[in-house]
Amino acid sequence: MEKGVFADFEDVSRYIKIKKVVQGSIADELGIEAGDNLVKINGQTIKDFIDYKFLITDIYLEVEIIKEGGEYWVLEIDKDYDEDLGIEFDKIVFDGLKQCHNNCIFCFVKQTAPGSRDTLNIKDDDYRFSFFGGSYTTLTNLSAEEFDRIKRMHLSPLNISVHATDTEVRKRMLNNKKAGQILDQIKDLVEAGIELNTQVVLCPEINDGKCLEKTIRDLGEYIPQIKSLAIVPVGLTKYRDNLEELRSFNPKEAKELINMVKEWQNKFRREYNMSFVYLSDEFYLLADEDMPSSQYYDNFPQLENGIGMVRLLLDEFNSLKSQLPSSLNKNRKVSLVTSVLGAKSIKPIIDRLNQIINLDINIVEVENKYFGSEVTVTGLLTGEDILAKLTSVDDLGEITIIPEIVLNEDKLFLDNISWDEFVNKVPNLVVTVKNQAVDLVEKVLGKELGGGNNDKTYSCNCR
Secondary structure (H helix, E strand, O other), X not given: OEEEEOOOHHHHHHOEEEEEEOOOOHHHHOOOOOOOXXXXXXXXXXXXXXXXXXXXXXXXXXXXXXXXXXEEEEEEEEOOOOOOOOEEEOOOEOOOOOEOOOOOOOOOHHHOOXXXXXXXXXOEOOHHHHHHHOOOEOOOOOOHHHHHHHHHOOOOOEEEEOOOOOHHHXXXXXXXXXXXXXXXXXXXXXXXXXXXXXXXXXXXXXXXXXHHHHXXXXXXXXXXXXXXXXXXXXXXXXXXXXXXXXXXXXXXXXXXXXXXXXXXXXXXXXXXXXXXXXXXXXXXXXXXXXXXXXXXXXXXXXXXXXXXXXXXXXXXXXXXXXXXXXXEEEEEEEEEEEOXXXXXXXXXXXXXXXXXXXXXXXXXXOOOOOOOOOOOOHHHOOHHXXXXXXXXXXXXXXXEEEEHHHOOXXXXXXXXXXXXXXXXXXXXXXXXXXXXXXXXXXXXXXXXXXXXXXXXXXXXXXX
């Protein structure tokens, strides 16, 4: 190991800060610590986590480190090709986020409210987050080098925002003249062995109807390399001044869409034994239709896109019914916060739980005034709107349950209200709940289904 003082120490910000070192790992044994900076591996700078994972597959490594105190180390490492160094990072992208240069007619970033959480104002289109994080990329912001890198390094599966395969419609929707190349790009990726998941943000009278059928038909030609197609409704806030006029779907249109897509699903099931195309849960809730069975979702390939979450929740709850008590030892009143569509989705669960003697669950349905009443999903509720609704309820009971999805990792709501600030304004005990039936039931009952008291799970979430 070589050591020395690093001459360019003042500029360590351009290197990669190490978040954590796994105990007992190669890095730990060599004295690498959290707070150190990774400079190069085998003489190569590292743009992102993809580079890092690729470079450490070598059996001989020369790793350059700048210690937190400024000392410069060069470490020579002999290892097995599949052996990890045990280094973890805060980010997966080290050379800066790839910005989006589209001007999509439905872009949510352009519709955010003043003072919204910073992440809502980031307009990115980074293919690396598509590969590692499950987000969607349009492919329009890729350089030729980046496109070749996807193929060369076989970054698969990749998630692609298609929206329309009709050339002119897609160029209009993305306001990008390069957007019309989508089918050629998909063909190129598929021929390189890349698997894809795809999505359509559906806008009434723009890319629905015959245009949507063409998109489904075109993408269906690439089954099984294209693994799935998600169709989600356009999200519109009240902040659309000087933007193209768009509207939401109505219940009649949602029902017609469900029927049309069902015909395509039946066709794909006959030919490929899979539905291939999946509709967002919102369409079924809007149309007041029952959620499809779990078989419809195959292996839930679009779950991270919010497709099939209600069905999974209902199925999980049904599997728990035999464990539910017939009554509680004492009266217990619970307030459960949710959105307009969320209230619809969990109603069967709450109706069944309210049959338990001495249990009273009050659904607190919150209208989204922050973004506008057309935004009806739970994940976009804000602290401000939830607090306003809760203060109007006379008796919240002994506990208020808040969906965990409304908070980020830093415990911030979308309007930047902190969790601590929020709970200090609610008069009763406040807890968060995961999107899991078992967590919901245990928080409602105040005990584990196995019979133990579950109050300890609340301590980190209440004031």
